Amino acid sequence: MQFKLIGPAKDFKFACQICGNCCKGKKKGYIFIYKPDLEKLFEHFKCTTEAKKYEFAKKHLEIISQKRAYKDNNTDVKKSYYYDTIVFKLVGDNEECCFLGENNMCKIYSVRPFQCSSYPVWRIILTIKKNWDENLKKCKGINITSGESYSQERILDILKKEFQLEKDFFLVMKAHNFKIKEVYPFLRDINKG
Ligand code: SF4
């Protein structure tokens, strides 16, 4: 998989300023939760039975639909698919992630999903100029001189991992005719957000 990074996103510095902006607001984007993320969370919260997983899901998870384009096997043609994904609930007037704590600290920092730990190194941000510019306004940690260096090599490694997580999720969903509750039975009566 090739990623066409926009100029300023090829090599930049970043250090989180703990403003909490990236943990709030539907319009600013959702955190998608993939299977390895769920496994970490279930282990952390000791959700060892389906009943406990259901309890966790009821409290913290939501289902939303997304559209993604994929190439099917043996073809170079991209096809658009609409399918359901898992996200954290956003709560309150500010639409905050249900795990955002006081002083913008993440309550599950050590087991936060891949998307949280990899922000702002997301394909959708680093390959589309408009999104990069929007995130520059939203996140004061990007391009901060005292930040950690993100070389092109490091960025591409993270993007490959992101792509693989998305692809694995998509392939499992496709194999189950996009019936998310068949793949994840603990979502049984969770509504679409
Ligand atoms: S928006 Fe940027 S600075 Fe603010 S919490 Fe998120 S990563 Fe940190």
Ligand code: SF4
């Ligand atoms: S899990 Fe933590 S880092 Fe991720 S969006 Fe929620 S509060 Fe922010």
